[in-house]
Amino acid sequence: MKIGKQTIKLESKPCIYSTSSIVGPKEMQGPLAQYFDLHIKDVYFEEKSFEKAESKMLETCINNLLIKSGITQNDVDIIFSGDLLNQCISSGFAIRNFDVPFLGLYGACSTFCEGLLLSSIVIEANVAKQVIASASSHFCSAERQFRMPLEHGNQKSPLAQSTVTGSGAALITNREVADNGIHITYVTPGKIIDLGVTDMSNMGAAMAPAVFSTISNHLTDTGRTIDYYDYIITGDLGIHGSDMLYELFKKEGIDISKKHKDCGVLIYDEENQDVNSGGSGCGCVASVFSSYIFNELKAKNINKILLIATGALMSPVSSSQGESIPGIAHAIAIENEV
Amino acid sequence: MDIILTYGKVFLTGGLICTIGQVLIDKTKLSPARILTLFVTLGVIFTFLGIYEPIVEFGKCGATVPISGFGYSLFKGTVKAINEKGILGIFTGGVTATAGGIAAAVVFGFLASLFSKPTIK
Amino acid sequence: MNTNLNISNSEYDNLISQKAQKSPILKNILLAFLVGGLICVLGQFINNKLMGFGIDKESASAFTSIILIFIGAFLTSVNLYSRIGKFAGAGSTIPITGFSNSVVAPAIEFKSEGYVLGIGANMFKIAGPVLVYGITSTVILGFVYYLFHFVF
Numbered sequence: 001m002k003i004g005k006q007t008i009k010l011e012s013k014p015c016i017y018s019t020s021s022i023v024g025p026k027e028m029q030g031p032l033a034q035y036f037d038l039h040i041k042d043v044y045f046e047e048k049s050f051e052k053a054e055s056k057m058l059e060t061c062i063n064n065l066l067i068k069s070g071i072t073q074n075d076v077d078i079i080f081s082g083d084l085l086n087q088c089i090s091s092g093f094a095i096r097n098f099d100v101p102f103l104g105l106y107g108a109c110s111t112f113c114e115g116l117l118l119s120s121i122v123i124e125a126n127v128a129k130q131v132i133a134s135a136s137s138h139f140c141s142a143e144r145q146f147r148m149p150l151e152h153g154n155q156k157s158p159l160a161q162s163t164v165t166g167s168g169a170a171l172i173t174n175r176e177v178a179d180n181g182i183h184i185t186y187v188t189p190g191k192i193i194d195l196g197v198t199d200m201s202n203m204g205a206a207m208a209p210a211v212f213s214t215i216s217n218h219l220t221d222t223g224r225t226i227d228y229y230d231y232i233i234t235g236d237l238g239i240h241g242s243d244m245l246y247e248l249f250k251k252e253g254i255d256i257s258k259k260h261k262d263c264g265v266l267i268y269d270e271e272n273q274d275v276n277s278g279g280s281g282c283g284c285v286a287s288v289f290s291s292y293i294f295n296e297l298k299a300k301n302i303n304k305i306l307l308i309a310t311g312a313l314m315s316p317v318s319s320s321q322g323e324s325i326p327g328i329a330h331a332i333a334i335e336n337e338v
Numbered sequence: 339m340d341i342i343l344t345y346g347k348v349f350l351t352g353g354l355i356c357t358i359g360q361v362l363i364d365k366t367k368l369s370p371a372r373i374l375t376l377f378v379t380l381g382v383i384f385t386f387l388g389i390y391e392p393i394v395e396f397g398k399c400g401a402t403v404p405i406s407g408f409g410y411s412l413f414k415g416t417v418k419a420i421n422e423k424g425i426l427g428i429f430t431g432g433v434t435a436t437a438g439g440i441a442a443a444v445v446f447g448f449l450a451s452l453f454s455k456p457t458i459k
Numbered sequence: 460m461n462t463n464l465n466i467s468n469s470e471y472d473n474l475i476s477q478k479a480q481k482s483p484i485l486k487n488i489l490l491a492f493l494v495g496g497l498i499c500v501l502g503q504f505i506n507n508k509l510m511g512f513g514i515d516k517e518s519a520s521a522f523t524s525i526i527l528i529f530i531g532a533f534l535t536s537v538n539l540y541s542r543i544g545k546f547a548g549a550g551s552t553i554p555i556t557g558f559s560n561s562v563v564a565p566a567i568e569f570k571s572e573g574y575v576l577g578i579g580a581n582m583f584k585i586a587g588p589v590l591v592y593g594i595t596s597t598v599i600l601g602f603v604y605y606l607f608h609f610v611f
Contacts, residue, residue: 049571149568150456153544158480196468348503349496356495359549364482378593386600399503416601432597438521446532447566454536
């Protein structure tokens with residue numbers, strides 16, 4: 001049911017039944033290493049190209065999800081999946097090996113939440129019982145599509161974020177089919193917000209206004225305050241983007257810095273891992289939510305979170321044509337049954 | 339003693355040209371491809387204006403090894419060819435003078451791609 | 460609370476510049492100066508050696524370029540030039556070895572798309588503009604030179 005301006009209340013409270021994650025070698029050197037299900041030792045993952053490696057990673061991740069959930073692909077009604085590559089090839093090629101209807105998504109780094117959001121809506125509408133939402137990214141395939149060849153010697157801006165090599169997948173179920181007490185209660189699809197940032201190496205700042213818009217609309221629509229949630233978790237604003245978000249809230253007299261975590265900041269050790277402003281990419285929020293955050297929810301260390309994945313909706317073409325970077329952010333309220 | 343002085347001048351000139359490039363990268367957000375293009379074009383223009391030749395005399399490889407030196411070779415080759423062959427030299431001179439470098443880059447690039455693949459550490 | 464962004468594009472732009480972490484410019488400049496200078500010294504050393512073998516000045520200079528281009532290509536293909544570039548910045552971009560790197564890096568990268576449309580079509584993805592604008596400006600100014608010296 002739609003409430004307020006842009007929020008949907010999910011009466012049936014779809015359940016996030018289980019999750020699966022896989023990451024690359026660099027992410028395994030980061031502080032969240034112990035939480036990931038699987039990892040690849042080499043960025044090629046025994047494939048001939050980075051694109052093939054990314055597809056294989058996503059396929060492995062979804063297979064692992066099925067095993068963890070104790071179901072087969074025949075039990076899955078739909079897979080929502082997306083990635084950063086042109087025509088969503090990582091997802092398409094990963095999911096061609098499954099005998100399951102596939103709906104491809106593009107929301108840049110917001111894709112994982114877009115998938116969760118759509119999954120929970122189809123469950124709410126009772127047109128599906130078990131749905132998978134997944135997303136992936138790969139540092140090397142993203143670099144070659146969006147930036148420079150890997151072997152080109154150049155310096156990154158300290159504001160630039162580093163694409164995470166990783167995939168995450170979640171199984172969303174109708175509570176009558178399977179329930180573990182972790183529910184999606186509200187979803188707030190975001191509006192595109194563009195404050196004219198053109199710097200391709202400063203995505204965090206380009207996306208922060210969209211996050212502000214989505215959070216504030218979500219709170220207004222639900223009548224909640226920041227304090228309702230244990231954490232507000234954003235997917236990839238990075239260090240600089242998070243700073244910009246705090247500034248935007250500060251203007252409204254609200255301090256969210258104590259409630260806020262960012263997946264792009266969590267996944268790496270900024271001091272020692274040479275990632276500039278932190279991680280980004282569809283795989284960042286997907287893998288961090290599917291490992292660390294979901295673990296914390298299951299352990300009931302945290303019970304109410306607002307998960308917001310953010311996307312920068314530009315391409316190298318639009319940037320070459322001088323366009324600014326439109327930002328988007330989708331929010332999912334995830335609550336433990338207590 | 340002379341040799342040390344020469345190398346000192348080379349180091350200073352080359353270092354300064356790269357420093358200008360670094361300041362442009364950090365201050366203006368120009369991408370490396372744009373910097374290379376800018377420097378080669380400026381190399382051509384400064385050679386045309388007679389400014390680059392004295393820099394080369396002073397800094398030697400310090401002025402010819404940076405990509406602006408590629409512009410210097412292009413224009414110097416053009417002038418030489420014009421003086422020898424007339425109007426045709428306008429078109430043949432530049433690329434003739436730099437053919438070695440261009441062919442080397444193409445061939446080494448091709449060979450490298452046969453034996454190497456990109457990776458991250 | 461207010462759900463609209465009470466901030467104009469230019470105000471936001473100012474806010475970004477206030478908060479943005481700046482590049483460590485002094486360190487970058489120093490490294491660019493050192494590495495750039497050293498590559499040029501290496502070039503001079505090669506050049507002097509060649510001339511010591513009795514090679515004439517013009518050929519020596521062309522050979523020097525070719526050798527430096529080889530060194531740049533080699534370091535790129537063993538995955539080292541990108542690391543040098545990370546700390547040296549313009550110091551390794553601007554010398555001719557950097558030109559070589561910008562030809563070799565896409566050649567290696569696009570091999571996965573095949574020899575013709577991959578390597579062949581993408582080799583000059585970054586360095587192409589150098590040739591386009593280098594040659595174009597040379598021909599235009601060459602024409603001007605010709606006018607001044609032979610026509611008027």
